[in-house]
Amino acid sequence: MITAEALHVRFGAVHAVRGVSLRVDPGESFGLVGESGSGKSTVLRALAGLTPVSEGRLVIDGQDLARGRDRAFFRKVQMVFQDPYGSLHPRQTIDRILAEPLLVHGLPEARIARALEEVALSPALRYRFPHQLSGGQRQRVAIARALIADPSVLLLDEPTSALDVSVQAEVLNLLADIRAARQLTFILVSHNLPVVAHLCGRIAVMQGGQIVETLDEASLRAGIASHPHTRELIALSRDLEGA
């Protein structure tokens, strides 16, 4: 479904991503973990086309992205951002925010009501502004917007790290349900190992712009890791859980 080969991203003199290669199969849920500055979010933004790629090849669903992204790409691939306060237009109502992808792709507006229902938001919120909603409700709106044009790939950039822990649980459950119902392919970026382990089957650990290790959920949970950075991250998470 998604292939990246020797991906490099440079911002001026900063070499943020240094040769990342990865493969994600259709329907798979793939996690990218690492500390801030490891380049994990940059990889995701490069996939979405929000950050230009300096070198390397990106292929999504057989489409080589070097030739640019057409409208069909944006129907296939959608993204949910970390900060639900920043990812919704402050001057637009929820209705308008959800209508935008429909207008662009020429889809019926009846989908708005359905999308709100899918993310368990009350229809009463439809004509509210983002600042009138709680953090969890806003992230649900962001998820509804990502889903409204029926994508097959969802890129998730720390979707719960700006939320309260109880809201995080609700959003994680929602994402799991949606993935099961729609057979979506996920790429989840997070610094939180338990969150990634909860949603993802395969996990790549990034450090200094490179993937240092890729392992499956069971190995991550069991602590079977070969790279010292992975082991360090696992130890830290376990330490906090008091295990």
Place this chain on the structure above:
Amino acid sequence: MTTRAWLLSDTPASRRQAVWGRRYQGWLALKRNPLAVAGLVIVLLMLAMAAAAPILATHDPGAQNLANRLQPPSAAHWFGTDELGRDVWSRVLFGGRLTLGMVVAVVALVAPIGLILGAVAGYAGGWLDRVLMRVTDVFLAFPRLILALAFVAAMKPGVESAVIAIALTAWPPYARLARAETLMVRNADYIAAVRLTGASGARIVLRHVLPMCLGSLVVRVTLDMSSIILTAAGLGFLGLGAQPPLAEWGTMIATGRRFILEQWWVPLVPGVAIFLISLAFNLLGDGLRDVLDPKQR
């Protein structure tokens, strides 16, 4: 259900209801701000008076009566007469038509041009940004009146030329402002999210970036009103704007300046008119900015 309840419903049933509800709430918010209401009332009143000038005027604004020059305010001439014996009250009314018309025309030309140029430059970045901003800088580098003078001199003197000349000199600050606001929002996640819908650049700029620039633009426009009137006056004074015997507030002050100590009413009346309209636009603009931002409500 009353109209008011329908408008103020917490859970509108349709988009139309939501839009009208929002407009009504905006109106209610504006009404809660007494200064903005005062501004609105003055603006509407002055526009109405200018429109009804032929009915309200007591004399022909162009009729000279040299025997009656520089008369103080009286029952016959409410605001006195000027140096050619013309009735100041009637001239202020008819002058309002011209002055307000010019201001409105300039703003209607300048605000969209500046806004779009600035937002496009800011959003596109790269060479387009550099080219547009250098052009803007060239215009900004000249003193406003001198640039306007050059333009009018190239065309034929008159009100239309004055409007175009002032518009040509007034847009750069708006472009700068719109560009600065655009730079602040262009990297926001909500713009990135719109890009991810596959929307075109034009759509993003027009529907998502421009609304964020409107608030500061409205304030800037209202602050600019008086300076536009004064530039028009400057052009008129030099014989390049409104041509005599047409009445125009700026020109009236310019010619009446000589009498400010003895016959103070000649320059004072149009001066008060300019002051009032500028102040009213300012108050209204401040109120509008708050109404335009849903967070302020």
Place this chain on the structure above:
Amino acid sequence: MSQPLVTIDDLHVDFPGRNGWQPAVRGVSLNLGREKLAIVGESGSGKSVTGRALMRLLPPAARVRAAALRFDGIDVLNAPERRMRDLRGGRIGLILQDPKYALNPVMTAGQQIAEALRAHQRIGRREAAERAITLLEQVQIRDPGRVARAYPHELSGGMGQRVMIAMMLAPGPDLLIADEPTSALDASVQAEILRLLDELVEQRGMALILISHDLPLVSRFCDKVVVMVGGRVVEQLAARDLAQASHPYTRGLLDCLPSLTHPRARLPVLTRDPAWFA
């Protein structure tokens, strides 16, 4: 315990809203000696407002009422503003979430610490600069000379937070209030910063109020945990007894976290009892 350092008795804070006063804190009472207290709650629980009320740092429109609000015998509610200025930054230090916004971008780290020193003590410029370096050493910065000359944007998040702590330690406060001091940081740096705070508080015999949404994390570094929801304290317990927490909200908070070692297909969702907010 003789006299507690901080006494909060029946604190109420309201903010003016569209429809009258909106309560943010509704009757919080707690005592603090020279110990480490965690105030835990989610957004809107009133935890930060409580901390700020103690420093009288709330916006003037807020209405603060309490049977008692005392810091070391000083009546914070009625103390003159001059007295409060000595307290703030002098005897009570406040560490905020993001050092990026809390540090002055046009002053070097060293200058800012020196300024904090000179604001509360009569010392010379040179001496202040030297003491700033010593303070940076105390917050375990390896190359204090370099960091002192660096501007905030040249520092990493963790380093910035250390500078912030050094600045707050400068006047030798009795109480440190840390409002989500690590939520902008990476997990590894988070633990380091909390450990550092822990050591400094022990060494200097200070009191610490740690305000956070992360219950498991703070309970490892504090003696006492206060759980707030809807502007009220719902549970107060010793940190080591956290596993025996009885209130459903506290239980829910602990339960809804995904765990690395104990996988679950679905996360239990916290059900909010309307009575907590009534």
